Amino acid sequence: MNAEIEDAEDRLINKQAKNNLANGPTTPYIANLNSDENSEEEIPLEISDYYNSWEVRIADDTIQNANLSISRSDAIKGFVLMIFAVIWTSIMHISVKAAFARNPNLTNFDALSFIGYSITSFYFLAARVSGVTLNLFNFERRIGILVIVRTLASNLMNIFLFAGMKYISVGKSTLIFNLNPLFCMIIAFFALSEKITPLNIAAACGSLGGIYLLTINDSSDDGSGGTAILGYICVFSSAWIYGFIFVCVRLLNIRGIHQYVPPFYIGVMALGTTILVLIFCPSYIYLKYDFWDTFFLGLNGIGAICVQLFLTVAYKYGLASRLAICQYLENVFTLLADILIFSYAFTLTDILGIIVIVICISIPIVVHSK
Secondary structure, three states, rough: OHHHHHHHHHHHHHHHHHHHHOOOOOEEEEEOOOOOOOOOEEEEEEHHHHHHHHHHHHHHHHHHHHHOOOOOHHHHHHHHHHHHHHHHHHHHHHHHHHHHHOOOOOHHHHHHHHHHHHHHHHHHHHHHOOOOOOOOOOOOOHHHHHHHHHHHHHHHHHHHHHHHHHOOOOOHHHHHHHHHHHHHHHHHHHHHOOOOOOHHHHHHHHHHHHHHHHOOOOOOOOHHHHHHHHHHHHHHHHHHHHHHHHHHHHHHHHHOOOHHHHHHHHHHHHHHHHHHHHHHHHHHHHOOOOOOHHHHHHHHHHHHHHHHHHHHHHHHHHOHHHHHHHHHHHHHHHHHHHHHOOOOOOOOOHHHHHHHHHHHHHHHHHHHHO
């Protein structure tokens, strides 16, 4: 008899939880099955029990369903869009490098200001035309918090990366930062229930070996002992944060957030940072731009728009741990641009590194697209 009562209670709780999911969470009740049949007495469930059981279980089911619903065509779309995002990331880096090379007075804040202007204006207009709301108060509270966390993480990642690169060589900082796909796999395993397959681990480690071949000829020196350690910590932290960002983008897509919302707030924060710098440290921004300064920094801003768009949409169609590995291609594209634009000389290790990276990335793309 007790077993029948427990089964009936479970069915009623299940029905109430589904109604709450459809109509918004309210304080759930179950009937007192131990009382008289005609009794209308109800026993309130504890709110903490409700959220700790049904909300979490439903959230897990949503993630699992999103992971299982990825088709072969979706996987291909995700990889293609991610590669476009990586290409535009390389264009951003090349344009900034060209701007800094011809005008030493420019700073990172000049580049950041153009990113802020470009992203904020583009996604604001796109949202208005498309009728997409950008007001975080219109979203569920935890979704709004996730958007803010993703925005803060993007800026924090850049701060750590730029700080670390001041104290250790470009080659070592690049190698450490490119650990981010491996970190993404670990975070996605716990946060998104994504499987860590031997193929993905092997591909990421092999690609990292290719990055090492690309950076092995770096002859720049690290800082002194204390500052070098600080540099390693900063770059290592930026790699973890970047892996976390990929997971945030995937999670926001699973929750159905429009692709215009997260990039808009990244632009707002970049713009806000620029305004604060102009107020408190105006010497950190050059402002006296000529045509070529505006051209290269403007190209950097356009690149930021495209990167955010392609990156956000890509994670609608693929798992975070699978798509993150495409990030290794950025080093290949940037190196090729250095050769074509900045007359960088090819070496044997460069060629081997490119071959290793392309092979290691191509294999999982082909396998996961079948």
